[in-house]
Amino acid sequence: MEDKEEQNTIFDIPVAQRIYYESSNSDSFKKLFFISPVILLLLSLAGLIITKQLKFNFIVKEKNQVEKIHSHSILGHLPYDEIAQEKLVYIEPNIRVHIDMSKSLMKMKKDAREEGIYLVFLSGYRSKKLQEDIFYSLKSLRNQVAAERARVSAPPGYSEHSTGFAIDIGDANNRNTDFEVEFEKTEAFKWLKDNAAKYHFRLSFTKDGKYVDYEPWHWRYEGSIEALKIFESSNRRSKNYKD
Numbered sequence: 492m493e494d495k496e497e498q499n500t501i502f503d504i505p506v507a508q509r510i511y512y513e514s515s516n517s518d519s520f521k522k523l524f525f526i527s528p529v530i531l532l533l534l535s536l537a538g539l540i541i542t543k544q545l546k547f548n549f550i551v552k553e554k555n556q557v558e559k560i561h562s563h564s565i566l567g568h569l570p571y572d573e574i575a576q577e578k579l580v581y582i583e584p585n586i587r588v589h590i591d592m593s594k595s596l597m598k599m600k601k602d603a604r605e606e607g608i609y610l611v612f613l614s615g616y617r618s619k620k621l622q623e624d625i626f627y628s629l630k631s632l633r634n635q636v637a638a639e640r641a642r643v644s645a646p647p648g649y650s651e652h653s654t655g656f657a658i659d660i661g662d663a664n665n666r667n668t669d670f671e672v673e674f675e676k677t678e679a680f681k682w683l684k685d686n687a688a689k690y691h692f693r694l695s696f697t698k699d700g701k702y703v704d705y706e707p708w709h710w711r712y713e714g715s716i717e718a719l720k721i722f723e724s725s726n727r728r729s730k731n732y733k734d
């Protein structure tokens with residue numbers, strides 16, 4: 492009996508009330524319809540703010556890292572460990588380089604020759620001792636203070652040459668431009684500028700370098716993981732400071 496009564500009350504909802512229920516339902520749909528773009532907008536705004544914050548944090552982190560790298564540098568040069576002697580090979584009677592770059596370097600020289608360009612290797616691996624002699628003897632010879640000298644030569648322990656992955660290159664037909672900025676006017680330099688990247692070589696000290704003077708003759712190899720790791724700090728710095 493009780494069940495029946497209950498059923499009756501359910502089916503006995505007056506028509507007006509039923510309409511009210513229906514219309515109140517569609518009202519909330521309408522409200523939702525109008526509110527949803529606002530919610531979407533708020534959500535995307537929140538997303539944007541979060542992304543910006545993350546990006547900002549990343550930039551701050553990167554900047555800190557660069558500053559850390561810079562604090563390790565001396566007179567604009569970054570520190571480099573000396574490469575193990577067994578990783579060095581002779582490519583000329585008096586020039587040794589890292590074994591990993593020797594093949595690529597010789598191929599570059601050969602390919603250049605086939606195009607009528609005669610590259611000459613001036614200096615490869617340099618020990619810390621040799622770098623010390625160069626840095627201090629030239630400094631006193633030219634009567635320069637260390638800071639001035641550092642713009643043209645790295646202090647011992649801070650030369651890319653000690654890694655075995657750096658090579659100074661000249662033009663065999665223009666030896667008077669060896670180690671001179673005028674080297675950039677030679678056919679050899681023009682060829683290198685257009686082709687060196689194919690052999691994984693890049694100019695270390697570019698024209699707009701912040702710390703070290705322009706050295707169009709000085710190239711470094713970045714064609715192996717080991718080389719890339721060694722020059723990672725330098726690359727990160729130049730990305731931020733244009734070196």
Ligand SMILES: [Zn+2]
Nearest residue numbers: 657658659709
């Ligand atoms: Zn050099």
